[in-house]
Amino acid sequence: MSIKCEVTSVEPLACNTFRILLRPEQHIEFKAGQYLLAVMGEKDKRPFSIASSPCREGELELHIGAAEHNPYAIEVVERMKAALEDGTAIDIEAPHGEAWVREDSDKPLLLIAGGTGFSYVRSILDNCLSRGISQPIFVYWGGRDECQLYANDELMALAEQHANLTYVPVVETAPEGWQGKTGNVLEAVSDDFVSLSAYDIYICGRFEMAGAARELFSAEKGAECERMFADAFSFI
Known part of the structure; x- marks a missing residue:
C-alpha cells in the first residue's frame, strides 16, 4: 500500500548514520520487525527496517547508514x-516482511544485529x-568499531x-578500555551459548551474515531453523 509521509526530522546519529522521522498521512498497521519501501521511482523501491515499535502512534523511525560507498x-x-x-x-509502501516478532511465543529471545x-x-x-514480557532477551550488536554502535549507552542503560x-x-x-567483546558478533554468540535449541532468534545484517548465522547455529548449536527469523532468508 502506497502512503504519503511528511518528513519531520533528519538527524545524524554517528558514523554516517541518520535517524529519520516520518509522519504518515494515515495509520499504518505493522508488526515489530517489519520494513517499509522508500519509493524513489516507479521501479525503484528501497527497503529499510522500521526502527520504531507499533505502539508508537503516528510516527515511523528509520536508521539509515549512508557511508560514501553506499549511494543506494x-x-x-x-x-x-x-x-x-x-x-x-x-x-512509502508498508508494511513488508515476514520476520516480525512472534508475540504468541514464550521462548527466550536472541536478537542479533x-x-x-x-x-x-x-523495533x-x-x-x-x-x-512487559518476562522471558530472557539477549541482544548482540556487532560493528566495525564503537562509533557504529550508536545506541550503545542507551542499551546499557536499558539492560x-x-x-x-x-x-x-x-x-x-x-x-x-572497551567493556564489550571484540571480534565477530556470530562468534561471540557461539562462544556464549552451549545450545540455542530453546530460543527464538531474530537476525538483521548483511545477507551473508544472516546466511552464516543460520548455518552455524543450526549445525553447531541445535537452533531450530523454523525459529530463526530474518528477512534475508527470503532471498538467500
Whole structure:
C-alpha cells in the first residue's frame, strides 16, 4: 500500500548514520520487525527496517547508514533531506516482511544485529519491553568499531533497568578500555551459548551474515531453523 509521509526530522546519529522521522498521512498497521519501501521511482523501491515499535502512534523511525560507498542509501537520505526542507511529502509502501516478532511465543529471545541492522532489533526490543514480557532477551550488536554502535549507552542503560535483558556489544576494532567483546558478533554468540535449541532468534545484517548465522547455529548449536527469523532468508 502506497502512503504519503511528511518528513519531520533528519538527524545524524554517528558514523554516517541518520535517524529519520516520518509522519504518515494515515495509520499504518505493522508488526515489530517489519520494513517499509522508500519509493524513489516507479521501479525503484528501497527497503529499510522500521526502527520504531507499533505502539508508537503516528510516527515511523528509520536508521539509515549512508557511508560514501553506499549511494543506494545516500540517495534516500538526500531525498528525505530535500523533502524536509521543501515541505514536500515522500512516498512509502508498508508494511513488508515476514520476520516480525512472534508475540504468541514464550521462548527466550536472541536478537542479533550487524551495523544499522540494529533498527530491526530496536523495533522488536521496544515492542517486547513495552509488553512487559518476562522471558530472557539477549541482544548482540556487532560493528566495525564503537562509533557504529550508536545506541550503545542507551542499551546499557536499558539492560540495567530490565532484569531479563542482557546486552552484549561486539566490535572488530576495540578502543582502550572497551567493556564489550571484540571480534565477530556470530562468534561471540557461539562462544556464549552451549545450545540455542530453546530460543527464538531474530537476525538483521548483511545477507551473508544472516546466511552464516543460520548455518552455524543450526549445525553447531541445535537452533531450530523454523525459529530463526530474518528477512534475508527470503532471498538467500
